[in-house]
Amino acid sequence: MTATAPHFGPSPIRRPLAAVALLATLISLLFGLVLAGASPASAHAALTGSDPQDGAVVATAPTDVTLTFSEQIAMGDDSIRVLDPSGKRADTGAPSDRTSGGAVRYGIQLHSGLPDGTYTVAWQAVSADSHPVSGAFTFSVGAPSETTVALPSTEAGGGLVGTLYGIARYAAYAGFILLAGGSAFVLACWQKGAGARPLQRLVVRGWVTLTAATLAMLLLRNPYTGSGELSDAFDLDGLQSALDTKPGAALVSRLLLLGASALFVAVLFGAYAKREDEKEKKDLTFGLATGGVVIAAGIAGTWALAEHASTGIQPGIAMPVDMLHLLAVAGWLGGLAALLVALHRTPDVTDDAVRRFSRVAFGSVLVLAATGLYQSWRQVGSWSALTGTRYGQLLLVKVALVAVLVGVAWVSRRWTARLAGRTGPAAAPEAASAESEPAVPDSEGDEEVAPERAAQLSRQRAALTATKEKRARDADPDRSGLRRSVMVETAIAVVLLVVTTILTSTEPGRTEEEAARGSTAAAAPATGGEVNLSLPFDTGGQNGKGTVRLDISPGGTGANSAHVWIDGPDGRPLDVPEVKLAFTLESKDIGPLPVVPDRLTEGHWTASGVQIPMAGDWKIAVTVRTSDIDQTTIDKNVKIG
Secondary structure (H helix, E strand, O other): OOOOOOOOOOOOOHHHHHHHHHHHHOHHHHHHHHHHHHHHHOOOOOEEEEEOOOOOEEOOOOOEEEEEEOOOEEOOOOOEEEEOOOOOEOEOOOOEEOOEOOEEEEEEEEOOOOOOEEEEEEEEEEEOOOOEEEEEEEEEEOOOOOOOOOOOOOOOOOHHHHHHHHHHHHHHHHHHHHHHHHHHHHHHOOHHHHHOHHHHHHHHHHHHHHHHHHHHHHHHHHHHHOOOOHHHHHOHHHHHHHHOOHHHHHHHHHHHHHHHHHHHHHHHOOHHHHOOOHHHHHHHHHHHHHHHHHHHHHHHHHHHHHOHHHOOOOHHHHHHHHHHHHHHHHHHHHHHHHHHHHHHHOOOOOHHHHHHHHHHHHHHHHHHHHHHHHHHHHHHOOHHHHHHOHHHHHHHHHHHHHHHHHHHHHHHHHHHHHHHHOOOOOOHHHHHHHHHOOOOOOOOOOOOOOHHHHHHHHHHHHHHHHHHHHHHHHOOHHHHHHHHHHHHHHHHHHHHHHHHHHHHOOOOHHHHHHHHHHHHHHHOOOOOOOEEEEEEEEOOOOOOEEEEEEEEEOOOOEEEEEEEEEEOOOOOEOOOOEEEEEEEEHHHOEEEEEEOOEEEEOOEEEEEEEEEOOOEEEEEEEEEEOOOOOEEEEEEEEEEO
16 A cells, blocks of 8 residues: 555545545535534423413412423523513512423512502523523503513623623534544544544644533533623632533533543553554554543533433433434544545545545434434424424525535536546646656765755655645646535535524424414413404605505404515515514503514514403504615504404
């Protein structure tokens, strides 16, 4: 086996290079599977019920307020606030955990002797997957009243603390991928690579990144779930509170496992790299592989045990599936990073190493496909959620992008076939390059050359050799074609990554549907009829004319769903930047109650859980904005309830 860097042409190393090119064509499949599986792993808690219910009117003031959530959440002392009509606190302090029988409930005590009026309940917390969630609703004592409240201005998990925590979270994933995947590449694919400095630096940097990110997340956990103030990161009482939570315990466990992994890395790149006896090295390989798998699985488990896989449906299946998914990602991405470093920075990577990694990568693809499919089903849950929720629609966009990537990968595969099927050697450009390069004097045999000069000549010869090899690779048109194709794949993958980033902050379809069903079931609306309105509008600007069609169902007190369609003068859907609703019951001085619907498709906006606290003649105001400066508000009185 030659000790030079691999090159294209009819050499003994051509087949492994074809495998490398095949890996490049499959890079799109990697992104599709990793991202399709990674994003569904994120989910948010949703408020599924409350006592008193949203919009309820009770005869006497309750002693406490209880909120029911779809999954476990992290709450601070100010996570639930009950405000009276004047905006003052009506609760007595921090919320308490009242979870029982599988239902996640939190309650807060109220002051005694509360007067009649409308009270606002504002809550903010952090889901099991570390995403911030918040909301507010009202209930009334005796009869609804006019209320002016100042809701909390800070959002849990937002601001500078949220940004830093998010950076640390993704850095932790990247560090784990390099640490676990790079180590696996050395042990499973190229054991001689344990002595290669570039691979050593790659794995050690992965360990440092993961350790630093874990420490940052541990310090930021208290302000992230509570005050939002960066200065609280060093509050010892807050740190102790964070350690008492499940995510905090998982981060501490990860740090302990990273201590064990430091010993693993030291042995791998120390005693193992220097071991020459084949039998002893084989025994040490088995021991390192066993220990490495245990440590890697343990670190992956710190994510599965603390995030969304541990909550929701089928946690006993979801947690090991989540661990397998993360390990497969590390084996593929981390191994690919290690292979690329080996190909570009070390001269003696073998074709056997490339073939072994090809088999490891194929196995990772199978695991990613299986686990990603399960995770997608777990988060979407139904065909209606796939097409009727924002999460499902974004997931369909991702599927379309993956299809485009597969097409580009087919083009890359054609370039790979051309490279593998060539019969002419690829050494001609290298030879031409060698002829055009000036010769470097050879110091061998010259006893008068000083050691410093000999070292300088040696560096010059090494640089010249590297330059000739690079020119030979760049002069190969087939290899350049493959490079361009892979660059297109990478660009599309970046777009796919942007879509996935949006998905991670979007409530999953299954959770959204469950929350809607819970809200509808708890509302108990009074008898009413569906409201259907058609209102013409004119904002005065270009393309500013049209018609608003508004449907409110079931059209009674309690929770309602609203659908708004914006039609242009030709009757076709008109896409506008913003639509807002407001409900006012002037006879009781209630409102305006604002509603901001979400854009579903072009010209179609929707809002769920629209609360109508009592029956009456309500004025419905619709604000339509057609440009940055052109907007209008139209209204109509409607009997509801």
